[in-house]
Each structure stands twice: as structure tokens, then as C-alpha cells.
Amino acid sequence: MLEWLTFAAAALAAIGTVLGPVVTYRTVMATIKSDQEKSAEEQLQRDIDRYVSYALEEGPVAEMGVKQLLYLRQTGTLSDQQSNAVAEAITASLTLAQEALNRAPGATAVQSSDGDPDAVVARRPSPHQSG
Amino acid sequence: MAQEVEVTPGEVQRARLVVTLNDSLNKSTPAAIREIAAARRRPAGEASANGS
Numbered sequence: 001m002l003e004w005l006t007f008a009a010a011a012l013a014a015i016g017t018v019l020g021p022v023v024t025y026r027t028v029m030a031t032i033k034s035d036q037e038k039s040a041e042e043q044l045q046r047d048i049d050r051y052v053s054y055a056l057e058e059g060p061v062a063e064m065g066v067k068q069l070l071y072l073r074q075t076g077t078l079s080d081q082q083s084n085a086v087a088e089a090i091t092a093s094l095t096l097a098q099e100a101l102n103r104a105p106g107a108t109a110v111q112s113s114d115g116d117p118d119a120v121v122a123r124r125p126s127p128h129q130s131g
Numbered sequence: 132m133a134q135e136v137e138v139t140p141g142e143v144q145r146a147r148l149v150v151t152l153n154d155s156l157n158k159s160t161p162a163a164i165r166e167i168a169a170a171r172r173r174p175a176g177e178a179s180a181n182g183s
Contacts, residue, residue: 055141055145055148056141056145057141058139058141059141062140062141062144062145063141063144066144066145066147066148069148069152070148070151073151073152080156083152083155083156084152084156086152087148087149087152087153087156090145090148090149091149091164093145094142094145094149094163094164094167097136097138097142097146097163097167098161098163098164098167101136101163101166102163104134104136106134107133107134107135107136108133108134108135108136108170108171109135109137109138109143109166109167109169109170110135110136110137110138110170110172111137111138111139111140111143111170111171111172111173112137112138112139112140112173113172113173
């Protein structure tokens with residue numbers, strides 16, 4: 001009986017000797033992976049913040065920011081939560097234009113030419129012959 | 132006589148982004164935002180009536 005117990009103890013010790021480093025390795029790798037994922041998430045959030053700030057500009061910079069955000073959404077990189085936050089932020093930036101349209105029910109939006117300062121300054125709708 | 136509200140190209144792009152994101156989230160978009168997203172370009176040579 002004692003021999004069997006000794007054998008069992010030796011066997012367990014042997015298994016522990018083999019499994020110990022494996023368990024340690026897996027723990028370390030899991031920690032590294034977790035750190036990498038966390039770093040990637042932080043990097044993505046920094047990218048999103050940067051693209052939103054670009055999108056709030058005018059001209060080619062805005063175009064680039066918008067396209068980058070659309071790309072992130074289309075590739076599934078941008079989560080629903082992040083997409084919602086981006087949509088809220090961008091919607092808030094359109095308040096003046098929204099208010100101008102809401103003040104004139106039935107009014108249509110017309111895109112000004114690039115660099116037209118009037119479009120930014122003049123927010124009051126005015127009669128304009130259409131068609 | 133129809134009223135028009137001038138918006139910048141950047142605002143149009145941003146509105147289109149909002150529409151795309153909200154549609155993908157099955158979330159409603161304010162009518163004014165959709166109107167901005169659908170803004171047509173003013174024909175070349177046509178003067179703006181919004182001059183300040």
C-alpha cells in the first residue's frame with residue numbers, strides 16, 4: 001500500500017513538473033494577449049477620436065475623417081456603442097443647420113460651393129427661386 | 132417660391148455619415164439631418180440668396 005502511495009505521489013510530482021511551466025506559460029501569454037488587446041482598444045479609440053475631429057473640419061480633411069469612420073463601420077471595427085457615440089457627436093455638430101431647417105418648414109437644403117463663407121455665417125433661410 | 136437653407140459640403144458629408152450610422156443601428160435620424168444629407172449642389176453660376 002505504501003509503495004502505491006509513494007508511486008502515486010511521485011507520479012503527481014512528475015505531472016506537476018511538466019504542467020507547472022505549461023500553466024505558467026499560458027498565464028503569461030494570456031496576460032500579454034490581454035495587454036495587447038487593451039492596447040489595441042485604446043489605439044482604436046484614439047483613432048476614432050482623431051477621425052471625428054477631422055470630420056468636424058471642412059474640405060478634404062472632413063472628407064477623410066468621414067471616410068475613415070465609414071470604413072471602420074463597414075469593416076465591423078466600429079462597435080454599435082462606438083457608432084452610436086460617433087453619430088451623437090456628429091449630430092450635435094449639425095445643430096445650427098438643423099435649427100435653420102426647422103425654422104422654415106418645407107425648406108430644402110442646398111449645398112454651397114466649397115469655401116463659401118456665406119453658408120457658414122448665414123443660417124437664416126431666405127426666399128429663393130427653386131427649379 | 133421655395134425656401135432654401137445653405138449648408139456646407141462638410142455638413143452634407145457629416146449628415147450622410149450620421150444617416151449611415153443610424154441606419155446601421157436601426158435608429159431613427161431627425162428629418163432635418165436627412166434633408167441635409169440629401170442636399171443638392173447649387174447649379175454653377177446661380178447666385179446665393181443668403182448673402183449676409
